Amino acid sequence: MPFVRGGNELLAETLVRELVRFGHQAQLLTVPQNRFGRQFSAYLAAYLTDVRFEGCPERVDQVISLKFPSFAIRHPVHVCWFNHRMREYYDLWEKFSASLVSQKQFLKERMRRGLLHKIDTFLLKKNVTKLYAQSKNIQQRLLQFGNIPSEVLYPPASDLLRCSKHTFGTFILSPARLVELKRHDLLIRALADLKKPGVDAIIAGQGPQENELKRLAEQMGLGSRVKFVGEMSYDDLSRYYSECRAVFYGPFNEDYGLVTLEAGKCHKPVITCTDSGGPKELVRDGETGFVCQPNGHAIADAIDRLASDLSLARSLGERAYEASLEHSWENTIEQLVIV
Numbered sequence: 001m002p003f004v005r006g007g008n009e010l011l012a013e014t015l016v017r018e019l020v021r022f023g024h025q026a027q028l029l030t031v032p033q034n035r036f037g038r039q040f041s042a043y044l045a046a047y048l049t050d051v052r053f054e055g056c057p058e059r060v061d062q063v064i065s066l067k068f069p070s071f072a073i074r075h076p077v078h079v080c081w082f083n084h085r086m087r088e089y090y091d092l093w094e095k096f097s098a099s100l101v102s103q104k105q106f107l108k109e110r111m112r113r114g115l116l117h118k119i120d121t122f123l124l125k126k127n128v129t130k131l132y133a134q135s136k137n138i139q140q141r142l143l144q145f146g147n148i149p150s151e152v153l154y155p156p157a158s159d160l161l162r163c164s165k166h167t168f169g170t171f172i173l174s175p176a177r178l179v180e181l182k183r184h185d186l187l188i189r190a191l192a193d194l195k196k197p198g199v200d201a202i203i204a205g206q207g208p209q210e211n212e213l214k215r216l217a218e219q220m221g222l223g224s225r226v227k228f229v230g231e232m233s234y235d236d237l238s239r240y241y242s243e244c245r246a247v248f249y250g251p252f253n254e255d256y257g258l259v260t261l262e263a264g265k266c267h268k269p270v271i272t273c274t275d276s277g278g279p280k281e282l283v284r285d286g287e288t289g290f291v292c293q294p295n296g297h298a299i300a301d302a303i304d305r306l307a308s309d310l311s312l313a314r315s316l317g318e319r320a321y322e323a324s325l326e327h328s329w330e331n332t333i334e335q336l337v338i339v
Helices: 007-021 039-048 093-098 103-127 136-144 184-191 210-219 234-243 258-265 278-282 296-308 310-324 329-336
Strands: 063-065 078-082 130-133 171-175 200-204 226-228 246-248 270-273 289-292
Touching (some): 007 258, 039 103, 093 103, 171 184, 171 234, 184 200, 184 210, 210 226, 246 296, 246 310, 258 270, 258 310, 270 278, 270 296
Parallel strands (some): 078 130, 171 200, 171 246
């Protein structure tokens, strides 16, 4: 999607670097996503894209696709490391359909939804040689919508993170795009409910909710304690990971949540929520972080515990680091490359 750079884009770029590092030739090919209402033309564009190039000096031996509509690409050896389909037509359908203003619009979108379900199910069952889900949450969605079997393969943290010197400062880091589903507002509300003074928040990312979040912070009297730093380079992100007390990552029903393993790689505990999906799979409550109810009070309690007890933050961070080592790029590439 133009002008959007999120976890999926970062994962794709990292995957290419890791493939090259392990001795393969690899390039990143992007396919159009298109605006709402023109999804089918994006699928057709991907389906008609020829990636075999049999007349070229170098033959393309395999493709690896990620989210929709890239799994429409045709190749005899096609591994899909699946992230998500168009969520408005799947797990977010109830919320999306409730926003439709007319019966005519609802019927049109329901028809599109039914057709897209059939297309996705066909492609993921017939067009793909091997299907991996990036989390158990994603695996369950595949079974729920289409009865599509898959194996779980968690993405490791980015190779560009450099967190060799980790300290435990007085701020909570929340790194994610500024959109409603990432729920940065929960952290802002939690900050207003803290018992421990002197704890601030740094929110890293860009997105359409930025002004709304800034207004919320001002309304709650937290303008000086919530810092918005925008999208950052990996060097800057590594520094914030290295210096924070903990990482807050509490999205709603997230597909996977690479932030969770990035925090672990930097020896930091993660605070997530009971309905956060993928991150909840990776955070062991009371061992590598905290899994809280999705409200400001519960999240504030977790922050207070970490802010008041440096040794607790360190021990949770160390166990989070050990857990992150369970997911390596060496094993991931071995699973993804099947030629």
